[in-house]
Structure formats: structure tokens, C-alpha cells
Amino acid sequence: MEIATQSIEGGFADPVFNAQTVFRAVMDAMAQPGSVQPLPAFAHPPAPLSAMAGAVALALCDNDTPLWLDPALQISAAVKSWLGFHAGAPLANTPADAHFALIAAPAEMMALDGFSQGTQDYPDRSTTLILQVSDLTSGTPLLLQGPGIEKTATIAPARMPRHFVEQWKQNSQRFPRGVDIILAAADSIACLPRTTRIKTMEA
Amino acid sequence: MYVAVKGGEAAIANAHRLLADRRRGDRSVPALRLDQIVEQLALGVDRVMSEGSLYDRELAALAIVQARGDMIEAIFLVRAYRTTLPRFGYTRAVETGAMLVERRVSATYKDLPGGQLLGPTFDYTHRLLDPELAAGGDVEEPLRRENEAEAMPRVSAILAREGLIEPDGDMPRDHIPGDITREPLEFPMARDIRLQALSRGDEGFLLALGYSTQRGYARNHPFVGEVRIGEVELELDVPELPFAVPLGSIRVTECQMVNQFKGSAKAPPQFTRGYGLVFGQSERKAMAMALCDRALRATEFGEDVVAAAQDEEFVISHSDNVQATGFVEHLKLPHYVDFQAELDLVRRMRAEHDARENAGKAEEKREAAE
Amino acid sequence: MRGQEAREQAERKAVMATLAQSSGDDIVRLWNEAGLPSEAELLRGPETGLVTVRGRIGGGGAPFNVGEATVTRATVRVPAGQVGHCYALGRDREKARLSAIADALWQDPARRGEIEARLVAPLRAAQHEAREKRRAETAATKVDFFTMVRGED
Numbered sequence: 001m002e003i004a005t006q007s008i009e010g011g012f013a014d015p016v017f018n019a020q021t022v023f024r025a026v027m028d029a030m031a032q033p034g035s036v037q038p039l040p041a042f043a044h045p046p047a048p049l050s051a052m053a054g055a056v057a058l059a060l061c062d063n064d065t066p067l068w069l070d071p072a073l074q075i076s077a078a079v080k081s082w083l084g085f086h087a088g089a090p091l092a093n094t095p096a097d098a099h100f101a102l103i104a105a106p107a108e109m110m111a112l113d114g115f116s117q118g119t120q121d122y123p124d125r126s127t128t129l130i131l132q133v134s135d136l137t138s139g140t141p142l143l144l145q146g147p148g149i150e151k152t153a154t155i156a157p158a159r160m161p162r163h164f165v166e167q168w169k170q171n172s173q174r175f176p177r178g179v180d181i182i183l184a185a186a187d188s189i190a191c192l193p194r195t196t197r198i199k200t201m202e203a
Numbered sequence: 204m205y206v207a208v209k210g211g212e213a214a215i216a217n218a219h220r221l222l223a224d225r226r227r228g229d230r231s232v233p234a235l236r237l238d239q240i241v242e243q244l245a246l247g248v249d250r251v252m253s254e255g256s257l258y259d260r261e262l263a264a265l266a267i268v269q270a271r272g273d274m275i276e277a278i279f280l281v282r283a284y285r286t287t288l289p290r291f292g293y294t295r296a297v298e299t300g301a302m303l304v305e306r307r308v309s310a311t312y313k314d315l316p317g318g319q320l321l322g323p324t325f326d327y328t329h330r331l332l333d334p335e336l337a338a339g340g341d342v343e344e345p346l347r348r349e350n351e352a353e354a355m356p357r358v359s360a361i362l363a364r365e366g367l368i369e370p371d372g373d374m375p376r377d378h379i380p381g382d383i384t385r386e387p388l389e390f391p392m393a394r395d396i397r398l399q400a401l402s403r404g405d406e407g408f409l410l411a412l413g414y415s416t417q418r419g420y421a422r423n424h425p426f427v428g429e430v431r432i433g434e435v436e437l438e439l440d441v442p443e444l445p446f447a448v449p450l451g452s453i454r455v456t457e458c459q460m461v462n463q464f465k466g467s468a469k470a471p472p473q474f475t476r477g478y479g480l481v482f483g484q485s486e487r488k489a490m491a492m493a494l495c496d497r498a499l500r501a502t503e504f505g506e507d508v509v510a511a512a513q514d515e516e517f518v519i520s521h522s523d524n525v526q527a528t529g530f531v532e533h534l535k536l537p538h539y540v541d542f543q544a545e546l547d548l549v550r551r552m553r554a555e556h557d558a559r560e561n562a563g564k565a566e567e568k569r570e571a572a573e
Numbered sequence: 574m575r576g577q578e579a580r581e582q583a584e585r586k587a588v589m590a591t592l593a594q595s596s597g598d599d600i601v602r603l604w605n606e607a608g609l610p611s612e613a614e615l616l617r618g619p620e621t622g623l624v625t626v627r628g629r630i631g632g633g634g635a636p637f638n639v640g641e642a643t644v645t646r647a648t649v650r651v652p653a654g655q656v657g658h659c660y661a662l663g664r665d666r667e668k669a670r671l672s673a674i675a676d677a678l679w680q681d682p683a684r685r686g687e688i689e690a691r692l693v694a695p696l697r698a699a700q701h702e703a704r705e706k707r708r709a710e711t712a713a714t715k716v717d718f719f720t721m722v723r724g725e726d
Contacts, residue, residue, distance in 0.1 A: 007443075008443065008616050008617070008648060008650075008656055009616065011616070011617060015620070062289050062290065063289070063290045063291060063292050064290055064385055081442055081443070084442030084443070085442055085443050085617070085648075086617070088289075088290075088291060088292065088442075252640075253640070256640035256641055257623075257640065257641050257642070257643065258626065258640065258641065258642035258643070258662070259642065259643040259663065259664065261663075261664075262643070262664075285623060285641055288621060288622045288623045288643065289620075289622040289623070290622060290623045290624070290625065290641075291622045291623065291624050291644055291646065291660070292624055292625070293624065293625045293627055293638070294624050294625065294626050294627050295627065296627040296628055296629045296636040297626065297627065297628055297629075297639075299628070299629075299632050300632065300633070303704060303707065303708070304711060305707065305711050306711070306714075313718055314718070318715045318716065319715065319716040320711050320712070320714055320715050320716075321714040321715075321716065322711055322714055323714075345710040345713065346710070346713040347706070347709035347710055347712070347713055348709055348712040348713040348715070349709050349712075350709075350712050352708060357632045357633070359631060359632060359633075370631070370634070371629065371630060371631030371632060371633040371634030371635075372630030372631045372634040372635060373630075373634050373635050374630075374634075374635035378635065380627065380635070380636050380637050380638055381637075381638075382625070382638050383638075384625075384638075384641075394630060394637075395630060395635060395636070395637035395638075396637075398628075398630065398637045398639075399637055399638045399639065399640075402639050402640060403640055436590075437624070437626060437642070437662065439624055439644075439660060441658075441660065443648070443658060444658060445582060446582050446583075446585075446586050447586075448586070448589060448658070448660045449586060449589055449590035449593050449594075450593055450624065450642075450644055450660055450661060450662050451593040451594050451661055451662035451663070452594065452662075453626065453642060453662065455628075455639075457632065459631070459632065476631055478630055478631050478632070480628040480639055481639075482626075482639070482640055
């Protein structure tokens with residue numbers, strides 16, 4: 001079967017400059033964890049993949065980066081062929097094989113330790129998780145500390161994974177192994193690299 | 204230790220401008236065009252494609268001009284360029300049995316299906332320099348012999364019919380071919396990864412190692428079962444099409460080296476094989492690769508690893524001429540601080556040495572006086 | 574129906590193979606001579622990248638990676654609505670763009686005959702001739718062994 005037209009449209013209009021702009025935003029967001037980097041919607045993927053998560057995937061993924069999709073994305077043939085056509089990324093067989101993972105429903109996602117954590121020799125081989133969130137302000141506030149943050153930073157992404165604070169603590173304990181997270185909101189992104197600690201808020 | 208030192212910008216800029224001038228040379232001599240290099244220095248272009256690990260004739264020709272004919276520099280340029288391109292995918296494996304053959308010879312069978320085709324070879328030339336070539340005379344058209352196209356099965360298939368040769372190399376069913384452009388080398392390595400490293404390896408290095416096996420360092424009694432050169436078609440599976448998309452053809456050289464094996468408790472006596480496959484027309488490289496491939500299979504056959512050519516880590520770690528030249532050539536870059544430290548150390552050791560010596564002499568003198 | 578679909582796919586692939594094997598200059602020349610329409614919306618590319626060429630151990634065994642080759646690809650949509658693709662060795666962007674348009678036009682039954690006759694047929698004929706010439710030149714270098722008979726009986 002030839003793939004549907006909706007899978008062929010909606011890529012970057014200006015592949016080089018769009019990808020560079022997204023890459024720059026991801027780099028700044030990683031360097032300054034918790035900072036919110038605004039980004040226009042460069043890509044128009046089929047639902048349920050969001051425009052921002054789709055743009056991040058196009059900027060970062062290619063034929064050399066196996067990609068894992070959460071069940072919400074997995075059931076969409078249009079999403080799979082859109083990513084195949086525009087990014088060329090092969091689908092990973094298991095989350096542990098994935099270089100990147102796209103998560104449309106973070107609240108229902110599997111545990112962070114199910115993804116590749118990298119190895120002691122090659123900690124860079126862990127999975128980078130791209131989480132689709134509706135916004136970075138309406139969820140439970142997360143007080144962040146660590147490299148790249150002068151004192152503290154706060155973000156409040158909506159509908160994060162279950163027991164996220166506890167899971168993130170365990171992720172930090174695996175250092176130098178561990179996953180990194182890119183939060184893709186509607187019009188901006190923020191990042192949680194594995195070096196960032198979440199300080200538990202006093203009630 | 205590395206310490207940043209600034210300075211020399213003007214000298215560097217002027218040196219590069221001078222390089223551009225010397226590269227161009229005497230302006231009254233016409234500048235080389237890339238198509239001239241592609242057509243008339245074709246085997247140099249092939250070597251740059253093979254060791255640069257990038258099949259693109261015009262780019263290889265450009266690299267040769269830019270490097271003033273320094274092949275390793277040209278290979279370096281091509282390697283640097285290829286890192287700037289995205290990868291669309293892995294082709295389906297080429298079918299060398301279906302090659303449009305331009306040369307095919309076997310040293311093991313005189314009358315093999317398809318015959319012995321010498322093609323455009325240097326073999327049987329007298330290696331006499333040709334002054335007519337210097338004068339730029341006309342060249343005759345090649346002769347043609349019209350006949351039916353014959354199938355040319357690989358020679359290994361003929362020996363396989365008698366069961367006297369090992370089958371083509373297999374890997375476990377779920378094995379994904381390793382890729383040294385994606386993952387760092389780890390030893391010991393699987394044969395597929397070794398072949399990838401050998402295929403882009405330095406021709407001179409592999410030639411010398413292959414030669415060493417013939418001279419008795421890991422002797423394995425090789426015969427050229429077959430060398431074939433010609434064009435094979437490439438196909439790529441892409442998500443947007445329901446069939447493998449044809450990309451066009453590339454020229455490759457394939458060598459099947461046939462080697463003796465006395466057998467073991469597990470395997471009956473049979474011929475074993477070394478395999479070579481390289482971009483372009485380069486049978487010296489393909490043959491050397493096949494010799495090294497066979498030598499590196501020593502452990503697999505329970506042979507003693509006694510020679511350099513059998514030592515996987517030695518061969519594969521040193522076969523890449525871009526890595527090799529980078530590490531050797533970096534020695535000429537400023538090491539002022541390192542050397543200052545060494546100088547200081549040697550001076551101190553010398554002073555201590557002299558002090559001990561003088562103390563010894565004083566002692567002798569004192570003893571003699573007593 | 575399935576048979577026809579398979580046949581059509583094989584024909585489309587053969588057209589793509591012929592275009593990929595041709596030089597950009599030849600495609601442009603025939604395109605202009607035939608007055609083929611070259612307006613199309615670019616959906617992706619033309620862009621140049623790499624493919625990793627695979628061989629097989631021993632010629633027929635397990636696959637291994639030999640090295641990379643440059644490839645240029647393009648995906649277009651023609652005004653009639655068909656989407657066409659091209660992947661071809663080398664870095665010729667105009668060749669990739671026109672080949673993708675040719676693939677799209679070929680899928681339009683109203684255009685297929687024209688593409689086959691004015692573009693693909695001449696390219697195919699030239700390739701066949703070049704192949705046969707090369708084969709005949711190589712055949713002239715075939716060794717005809719003859720055995721020297723010594724003595725009598």
C-alpha cells in the first residue's frame with residue numbers, strides 16, 4: 001500500500017532553518033533546565049502527534065535513531081508513516097532499543113526505567129523521551145536544581161507520568177546512566193536532563 | 204596536557220593562500236577539470252571512493268585536485284564531507300552474481316561458465332613507459348565480439364557443488380549487520396564488522412599484510428578463486444513506496460580467495476575462503492582484503508594466532524589511514540608546553556645524575572687519600 | 574486484480590530504474606524536446622544524503638556494510654494530484670526533481686503513454702545500447718584456450 005497524502009504533507013517548510021531553530025531551542029532548554037523556550041509550530045503531523053513533538057522529532061531523529069512510540073501513537077498508521085517519510089527513523093522493537101521515544105499520553109506512560117538507560121561506558125546511549133504536554137504551567141509545580149540552574153527554577157507541566165517525582169529521583173540515582181526528557185508543550189519546550197534534581201516542595 | 208595558545212592567524216591565512224597558488228601551479232598550464240580526472244585518473248578516483256568510503260566520482264575527483272594529488276589527504280576530505288550528509292537508509296545487499304561484468308578471471312578453473320574475461324587490465328603489459336601517451340596521440344576504439352550474454356556464476360558455487368568448500372559466511376538469523384560508522388570498535392568483532400573496516404582500509408597497509416601471509420607469517424595457501432569487476436544495481440527500501448526503489452549502479456571489485464584447510468575434529472578437510480569487496484576497480488585492494496579476511500579467521504578455524512595479519516585488534520585498529528595520518532601528523536602541531544615539561548624533567552634528572560657522579564668521585568678521592 | 578497491481582508496480586519500478594540510471598542532461602534534453610510539464614509542488618527535497626551499500630559475506634552469505642554512496646531524492650505532487658518520488662545515486666537535484674515529476678505523471682493514465690514513449694523509451698534504448706557495447710568490448714577480451722598437442726597420439 002502506498003502511504004496516504006497526509007503522511008507526506010506537513011514536514012518542515014524550510015528543512016535546514018526549521019531544524020536548526022528547533023535544535024537551538026532544545027539545546028538551550030537542555031543547557032538551562034526548566035527554562036521555557038518558545039517555538040513556533042514548524043511541522044503539521046497527523047493527530048495524535050502534536051505539532052511541537054513532531055517538530056522536535058524531525059529535528060532530532062533520522063535513519064540512525066530508532067524511535068519508540070507510546071500506545072496512543074502506535075495505533076496511528078498515519079503518524080508512523082509521517083515519521084517514516086519525514087524523519088526516516090526506524091521504529092524500535094522495544095523501549096530499551098529506542099534512542100528517542102515519543103509519548104503522546106505521559107500520564108499513562110510506562111516507567112522511566114523501562115527505556116534504555118545507557119551503559120556505564122556509553123551513558124549517551126540512553127533514550128531521550130519527548131513528552132507531549134498541553135502546557136508547562138497548569139500541573140504540579142516542580143522545583144528544579146542542578147547544573148545549568150543558578151539557584152532554582154520552576155515549571156508545572158500538565159499531566160505528567162505517575163509518581164514522576166519519585167521516578168525522577170531514581171533516574172538521578174542511576175547517574176551517569178539515565179534518561180533525559182524534552183517536554184513539548186503547544187508553543188514552547190522545556191527540558192529535564194538527567195542531572196537536574198527535583199526538590200520536593202513543602203506542602 | 205593541552206594549553207591553548209593564540210597567534211599565527213596571519214601566517215595561517217597566508218599559508219593557505221600560498222597553498223592555493225601552488226595547487227594551481229603555473230597559470231600558463233590549463234587547469235584540470237573534474238571530468239578529466241574522473242575519466243583519465245579513474246583508478247585514483249576509485250581508491251579515494253573506496254577508502255573515503257563514499258561512492259561519488261565527482262566528489263572524489265574534487266578531493267584529489269584540492270589535495271594536490273595527495274591521496275590520503277583526498278580521502279580525509281571525502282570522509283569529512285560524508286559526515287555532513289543525512290543517511291537515507293541501508294541498501295539491499297548487492298547481487299554480485301548478476302553483475303554487468305567488465306573483467307573476470309579465475310586462477311583455479313580454466314574453463315568456467317562465462318569464461319575468463321581479461322577486461323581493461325595491466326596484466327600482461329610489459330610495464331614499459333609509453334612515450335606516445337606523453338605525446339597525446341589518438342587511441343583506437345576497442346574491439347567488440349558480439350555473442351550471447353552468458354551467465355557468470357561465482358566460482359565458489361562450482362566448488363560448493365562438490366561440497367569441498369565452506370559455504371558463504373553466515374551470521375545468526377536475527378543478526379543486524381554491525382556498522383562502524385555508528386558504533387565504536389570493540390574487540391573481538393564479528394566478521395561482518397571486520398569486512399566493513401577492511402573495505403575502507405588503507406590499500407598499502409592491507410597489501411603489506413596480505414603479502415606477509417604469503418611470505419610465511421600466517422601462511423594459508425591462497426588461490427584466487429575469482430576476481431570480478433563490474434557494475435551492480437542498488438535498491439533501497441523506503442517507507443513511502445511498496446517496492447524497493449532502484450538507485451542506479453555502482454562499480455565494485457569482488458575477490459573470492461580460496462584457501463586450504465586441513466580440517467579439524469569438527470569439520471572435514473575442505474577449502475576455506477577469504478572475501479574482498481571494494482568500491483570501484485581495485486583488484487589489488489580486493490585481493491589484499493580477502494587475504495586479510497582469511498588470516499583474521501584464524502581463531503574460527505582453531506589456528507594458532509602467531510602473526511600480525513591474524514591479530515584482529517592490530518589489523519583493524521591500524522587499517523584506517525585517516526585515523527593513522529591524524530595521529531601521526533598531529534605530532535608536528537605545537538607541543539611547546541609538553542616539551543617544556545620534558546625538558547625541565549631531563550634537566551633535573553641530569554643535575555641529579557651529575558650530583559651523584561661528583562659525590563662518587565669525591566668519595567673515591569677521599570678513600571684514595573686515606 | 575492483484576496480478577495487474579503487481580504488474581503495474583513492476584512497470585513503475587522499471588521506469589524509476591531507467592531514470593535513475595540516466596544522466597540529468599539526457600533527462601532535461603528529452604523533457605524539453607517532448608515539452609513535458611515541469612510544474613509541481615515540492616513535498617520533500619530535492620535533497621542529498623547517503624545510503625549505506627550492503628554486500629554479502631562470500632558473495633551470498635550474511636549482509637555487511639561496504640560503504641556509503643551519495644543519493645539525491647525528491648517527492649513532488651503534480652497539478653492532477655499524483656505524488657511522485659525519486660531516489661537516484663549522485664547529487665543532481667534537477668534530475669531528482671524531474672524524475673519525481675515523471676513518476677507522478679506516469680501514474681496518471683492520461684499521461685503514461687507520453688512519458689513512456691517520449692522520455693523512458695529513448696533513455697532505455699540508449700542504456701541498452703551502452704550495455705551491449707560494454708558487454709561486446711569485454712567479450713573481445715575473453716580467453717580462448719587451445720591445447721597444444723605434443724607428439725603423435
